Amino acid sequence: MRIVGLWRTGQYCPLLVILLQSLLPIRSSNAGSQNIARLQLSHTDLRSKNSSAVFWDGGAGGEFQALLLDEDRGWLLVGGRDQIYMLNSESITQPARKIHWPAGQEHIESCKSAGKNLLMDCANYVRLLQPFNKTHVYVCGTGAFHPQCTYIDLGPNLEEPTFQLSNHVESGRGKCPFSPREQFTVRLTDGDLYAGTSVDFMGTNGAIFRTSLHSSSQHCIRTEAYHEHWLNEPEFVGSYSIPDTHSLDDDKVYFFFKETAVESNQLEKRVYSRVARVCKNDIGGKRSLINRWSTFLKARLVCSVPGTGGMDTHFDELQDIFLLETKDPQNPVIYGVFSISGSVFRGSAVCVYSMASIRAAFNGPFAHKEGPDYRWMEYKGRIPYPRPGTCPSETYDPLHKSTRDFPDEVVSFMRSYQLMWEPVLPIHRRPIFTCINAPYKLKKLVVDRVDAEDGHYDVLHIGTDDGKVLKMVSIPKENWETEEIILEELNVFKTQTPVLSMELSIKRQVLFVSSNEGVVQLPVQRCELYGKACEDCCLARDPYCAWDGSSCTNYFPSNKRRARRQDVRYGDPWSQCQDMRDEHAELKTIYGVEGNTTFLECAPRSPRATIKWIIQTNNSHSSKQLVPGEENLIHMQRGLLLQRLTSANAGLYLCISYEHSFSRTLARYKLNVIPQNHMPSVQNIRTLDTGAAGNYAASPRSYKELHLMGVSGLTADEYCEQLWYREKRRQQKLRTLKWKQESENRKARVRRQNPPYESLD
Numbered sequence: 001m002r003i004v005g006l007w008r009t010g011q012y013c014p015l016l017v018i019l020l021q022s023l024l025p026i027r028s029s030n031a032g033s034q035n036i037a038r039l040q041l042s043h044t045d046l047r048s049k050n051s052s053a054v055f056w057d058g059g060a061g062g063e064f065q066a067l068l069l070d071e072d073r074g075w076l077l078v079g080g081r082d083q084i085y086m087l088n089s090e091s092i093t094q095p096a097r098k099i100h101w102p103a104g105q106e107h108i109e110s111c112k113s114a115g116k117n118l119l120m121d122c123a124n125y126v127r128l129l130q131p132f133n134k135t136h137v138y139v140c141g142t143g144a145f146h147p148q149c150t151y152i153d154l155g156p157n158l159e160e161p162t163f164q165l166s167n168h169v170e171s172g173r174g175k176c177p178f179s180p181r182e183q184f185t186v187r188l189t190d191g192d193l194y195a196g197t198s199v200d201f202m203g204t205n206g207a208i209f210r211t212s213l214h215s216s217s218q219h220c221i222r223t224e225a226y227h228e229h230w231l232n233e234p235e236f237v238g239s240y241s242i243p244d245t246h247s248l249d250d251d252k253v254y255f256f257f258k259e260t261a262v263e264s265n266q267l268e269k270r271v272y273s274r275v276a277r278v279c280k281n282d283i284g285g286k287r288s289l290i291n292r293w294s295t296f297l298k299a300r301l302v303c304s305v306p307g308t309g310g311m312d313t314h315f316d317e318l319q320d321i322f323l324l325e326t327k328d329p330q331n332p333v334i335y336g337v338f339s340i341s342g343s344v345f346r347g348s349a350v351c352v353y354s355m356a357s358i359r360a361a362f363n364g365p366f367a368h369k370e371g372p373d374y375r376w377m378e379y380k381g382r383i384p385y386p387r388p389g390t391c392p393s394e395t396y397d398p399l400h401k402s403t404r405d406f407p408d409e410v411v412s413f414m415r416s417y418q419l420m421w422e423p424v425l426p427i428h429r430r431p432i433f434t435c436i437n438a439p440y441k442l443k444k445l446v447v448d449r450v451d452a453e454d455g456h457y458d459v460l461h462i463g464t465d466d467g468k469v470l471k472m473v474s475i476p477k478e479n480w481e482t483e484e485i486i487l488e489e490l491n492v493f494k495t496q497t498p499v500l501s502m503e504l505s506i507k508r509q510v511l512f513v514s515s516n517e518g519v520v521q522l523p524v525q526r527c528e529l530y531g532k533a534c535e536d537c538c539l540a541r542d543p544y545c546a547w548d549g550s551s552c553t554n555y556f557p558s559n560k561r562r563a564r565r566q567d568v569r570y571g572d573p574w575s576q577c578q579d580m581r582d583e584h585a586e587l588k589t590i591y592g593v594e595g596n597t598t599f600l601e602c603a604p605r606s607p608r609a610t611i612k613w614i615i616q617t618n619n620s621h622s623s624k625q626l627v628p629g630e631e632n633l634i635h636m637q638r639g640l641l642l643q644r645l646t647s648a649n650a651g652l653y654l655c656i657s658y659e660h661s662f663s664r665t666l667a668r669y670k671l672n673v674i675p676q677n678h679m680p681s682v683q684n685i686r687t688l689d690t691g692a693a694g695n696y697a698a699s700p701r702s703y704k705e706l707h708l709m710g711v712s713g714l715t716a717d718e719y720c721e722q723l724w725y726r727e728k729r730r731q732q733k734l735r736t737l738k739w740k741q742e743s744e745n746r747k748a749r750v751r752r753q754n755p756p757y758e759s760l761d
Contacts, residue, residue, distance in 0.1 A: 036607045037470070037489035038540055039529055046490060052526055053492070056092040057518035058085060063180065064514040068129035068137065069503040073158055076503070076512060077137065078519055079126025084139065084152065086163050089505060092512075092521045097163050099152070101126070103144035111144040114201070121145065125180035128172075130188040136166075138188060138213065140176035145201060147172030174199050174209040174220055187239040187253060188213070190280070194253045196236030206234040208255055208278065208293070221284050221291050230296065230418055234259040234274075238321035241280070242355065243330050249393035251280045254358070256301070256321040256336070263367065263376040263419070271341045273301040273318035275358055275424060279391035279403070285411040286404040294403045294411055297389040299361040299420040303338040303351035305430055315349040315431070317341045324447045324458065331355045337445045337462065338431075348442035350433040350460060351426035358424050362389060367421040378421045384409040388417065432474040433460070433484045440464035446504040446511070448524065450543040451557040453566040457543045459487075461511050461524070463499025467492055469513055469522065473543060475569055487542050488526070493517045509554075527552040531605060534565065535573035539606065539659055543568050547576070571660050585655075589670040592645045601639040602655035602667040609659040611666075613640050617651035645673050 046053040058064065058080055066079030069089060076092065078085040086097040103111075103124040111122035121144070128140035128149070135156055140149040149172040155162030177184045177197045184197035191214040198206045208231070211220045224230045236257040244250040255276045264270035276298035285294045304312040315338035324333040333352060340347040366379040366388075386392075388410055392400045400406060426432075435442060444463035449456055462470040471488040492499075493515050503512040504524075511522045525544035530536050530552050537545060537552035546555035546566035555566055565576040592598040604611050613626040613635070626633055632643040642649055655667040 035484070035486060037486040038606050038608055039488045039526060040607060041488070041490050041526075041529075043491045043494050046492065046520075052523070052529075053490075054091060054093055054521040055518060056087065056096070056521075058083070058096070062516045062518075063125055063500075064516070064519055065180075065500045066126050066129045067501045067503045067512060067514055067519075068131065069505055069512065070131075071505060071507045073154075073161065075161065076519075077129050077152075078514065079129055079139070079141070081126075082124050084126055084129075084165075086161070087519070089508060089510075089512075089521075092519060099163065099165055101139075101141065101165060103141070103146065103148075107144040107146040110146070114145065116145060121180060123180075124148070127176050127180070127184070128186050130186060130193075132188065132213070138193070139165075140172045140186075142176065142178060142180050143172065145178045147176040147178060149175055174207075174211060174222070177203065179203055183235045183237060185236040185239040185255065185257070187241055189241040189253070192280070194239055194241075194255075194278075196234070196239060196255050196257060204233075206231055206236070208236075208276070208296070210278075210282075219291075221282065221293060223296060224289075224292055224415075228260075228262050229416070232260045232262055237318050238323075240323045240332075242323075242332065244359070244391075245330070247393060247395060249281055249395065250391050252277045252391065253280060256318060258316070258318045261300075271316050273303070273316060273336070273338065274298045275301050275361075277362065277389075281391060282403050284403060285406065287408065288411045289415060294406060294414050295389050295391060296414070296418055297362055297420060298418055299358070300423040301336065301353070302423045302425050303336060303349055303431055305349070305434065313340075313347075315340055315347065315351075319348070319441075319443050320445045322445045322447050324449060333447075333458075334358070335445055335447050335458075335460070337442045339441055345437055346441065347437070348435040349431035350442070350445065350462070351431045352428075353424060353426055357427075361420050361422045361424045364420060364422040366417045367419045368417060376419075379417065384413055386410065388413045428482060432482050433472055440466040440468055442470075444499045444502045446502045448504055448506065452543040452555065452568045453546065453564070454569050457568055459524070459543055461502065461504065463502050463513060465498040466496035467494075467499065467515060467517075469499070469511070471524075473541070473568070475541075485541055487540065490522070492520050492522070525554050527554055534577035535662065535664070536605060538565065538567055538573045538576045539571050539608075539662060541568050541571040541660075571662075573662050585665045585668045587668045587670060589672065591672045591674055592642070592649075593674050594645050594647065594676045596645055598642045598645055598649075598671065599639055600642070600653055600655070600667070600669050600671075603638045604657050604659075605666070606657075606659055609657045611635070612656050612658060614654040614656060615651050616654075617648060619648070620651075623654075647673050647675070649673055 041052065058078070063081045064078050068077040074089050076087040076089045078087060082100060082102045084099040084101055088094040101124055103122070108122045112118050116122055124141040124143050126139060126141045128138070130138045132138045132151065135154050137152040137154065138149065139152050140147060148169050150169045151166040153162050153164050153166055174197065175186065175193055175195050178201055182198060182203055184195065187194045191212065193211045193213055195209045198204065205225055207222045207225060209220050209222045234257045236255065238256045239253060241251065241253050244252055256274070257276070258271050258273045261270045261272040276296065278293050279295040282293055282295045284291050301318065304314040306312055317339045318336055319339055320337040322335040324335060326332055332355060334355070336351050336353065338349050338351060367376055368379045369376055384407065386397060386400060386406070392402050392405065394401045441464060442462050443465050446461050448459045448461070450459050457473050457475065460472050462472065464470065469490045469492050470486055472484060472486045475483040475485065477483055492513055494517065497515045497517055499513055499515055501514045505512070509524050511524055513520045513522060525542065527537065527542065527545035528551065530540040530542070530545065532551070534547045537547040544554060545552055546564045548564050555564065567576045590598070602611060614623050615626055616623045626640070634641040634643065640653070650671055650673040653669040653671060654665055657664055657666050
């Protein structure tokens with residue numbers, strides 16, 4: 001048992017801290033919710049911990065929108081304003097190589113004369129970095145609203161790349177947007193560049209293009225222009241090449257975007273998210289749809305929370321898309337970030353889709369308008385052969401070696417029917433993660449499939465529009481339910497700047513995040529920050545982390561040490577920490593004066609934990625839980641405040657933390673209440689030696705002087721000011737004495753080293 005008082009060791013007045021803490025909000029009853037990040041770090045925290053983040057600002061420029069990571073060579077290309085940087089992916093703080101690639105002066109003048117902002121728009125913003133082959137990277141920039149593209153020559157040397165621009169510069173129209181802030185998508189595969197972007201200065205003519213980079217003619221194929229049934233004010237988000245079967249003829253490119261929905265009421269102008277696909281061997285029609293896609297189909301991508309009576313909450317605006325590769329290249333997992341379109345409330349969600357559900361939508365019925373009110377309905381007419389949207393294959397049908405061999409009725413059907421009737425629904429029919437009325441919107445996403453002790457889990461790293469990075473994991477439960485857990489919330493950047501791009505290095509286990517401020521290199525795990533006990537490591541439920549017998553460290557599946565303990569699915573410390581000590585918090589005896597205020601400190605070890613106080617009074621042998629407002633009690637973030645003590649408040653106080661069905665006692669206090677009439681007179685109290693503020697934790701004499709505030713008329717500020725002044729004078733005297741002593745010591749050493757001269761006489 002240890003006897004302490006209300007004073008805490010340190011050079012400050014604790015009661016003033018108590019007064020400040022009383023202004024903090026009371027911890028809500030749902031504090032144990034998994035939607036609260038267990039680890040929350042500010043930008044300053046990340047800066048102060050060398051192992052938590054590495055920052056690179058790139059000097060002047062900014063607008064770091066394009067990232068390209070090469071795992072094998074160990075470099076990271078960064079596209080910025082008029083610059084291309086090559087960073088070392090091991091440590092981005094090492095000196096960066098740089099290529100200056102500005103827009104032409106004539107294009108800058110033309111951009112300025114067109115009314116664009118000279119500083120914000122009329123520069124070459126590098127928007128596209130795509131690997132072309134082992135020695136070259138294809139790069140495009142806005143070129144002051146005159147997009148341009150070229151190649152970066154890396155050379156054959158793996159250790160020291162050449163890193164220089166090619167002299168050949170070509171038009172970037174149909175490959176890169178004119179505007180530095182327009183959303184677009186590009187996928188370079190088999191020498192062909194597939195792009196979803198606008199092709200005009202005003203950004204109104206959006207289309208899906210394919211351009212052959214092998215051909216000098218730059219022949220391209222695209223969607224029909226200014227036709228709302230094809231594309232209606234699209235904003236492109238992502239694109240991927242995904243094989244459908246083992247035949248190369250069935251390979252398709254999928255595009256993800258959002259657009260103004262043609263099937264919605266024209267007065268509402270609703271926005272829907274879409275997934276579209278085209279065949280890679282599509283070369284257009286022979287007599288119709290010349291140089292136009294003849295296999296283009298699209299379907300609605302739904303992400304919604306089911307409601308009562310069919311009133312679902314829809315997250316209609318797609319923000320980002322991520323393809324998680326699996327062992328089966330034909331069936332990757334598709335993750336999408338969505339937001340709510342509307343002003344009723346802010347909301348974001350993450351939905352997961354299977355390729356089976358996407359293919360089912362494209363193999364289902366078509367949609368069209370018919371009937372007296374000309375509404376969108378399921379098309380039940382005859383569908384021509386071969387089925388529209390099917391890729392031509394000589395193996396499948398020798399008569400249809402290419403799309404130019406399709407019958408006229410198939411091509412005619414494709415001119416009018418692009419929209420599918422059935423939407424694509426997410427796995428589990430609902431989002432795996434929702435974020436409602438948060439101060440930020442989810443914007444970017446990368447996913448890492450992590451092998452843990454009890455299976456594999458998909459860990460999501462999500463960038464927000466205010467410079468945060470969330471790390472969360474979705475744990476499957478029974479009946480198709482999932483449990484969403486936010487592991488970390490990191491304020492990556494100094495200001496609330498949107499996250500522009502993210503790249504995940506599986507090999508190095510780091511995450512690269514870019515914004516206008518620069519690039520940050522983040523380790524995917526910060527296990528040591530979860531706590532120093534086995535139960536803290538287990539309660540974190542982080543697939544990257546495990547208890548190794550002495551600390552919480554990074555988990556490696558290849559390590560077969562029996563001491564490693566991890567339980568992501570249940571997070572049960574009782575089953576994992578068998579040798580967990582039955583920790584009994586140290587009993588602290590404190591004294592308080594009747595009628596005064598006392599603060600019992602107890603802070604939870606995790607933001608997810610809920611704190612409850614149990615008291616056993618001296619007049620009762622039974623215990624009861626204390627609730628806010630009862631007996632002048634205030635529950636605060638760092639403890640319990642008893643506003644006006646009475647003899648009934650004396651007793652044993654237990655602070656118990658509850659987190660995920662696990663409880664532990666964090667603090668025990670034995671509170672003794674001193675009757676008011678037992679206090680000495682004011683004159684006697686004032687003659688007591690106050691001493692240093694840091695010494696008020698040893699004797700009852702200190703407590704009597706502390707509670708003098710209740711009888712002497714002094715305010716907390718006045719009392720603390722007196723103590724601080726006395727402590728300051730005492731410390732000043734100590735420094736003076738120490739300086740005099742050191743001065744005398746120096747003089748004595750000089751005398752010993754230089755003895756006085758003795759005369760020979």
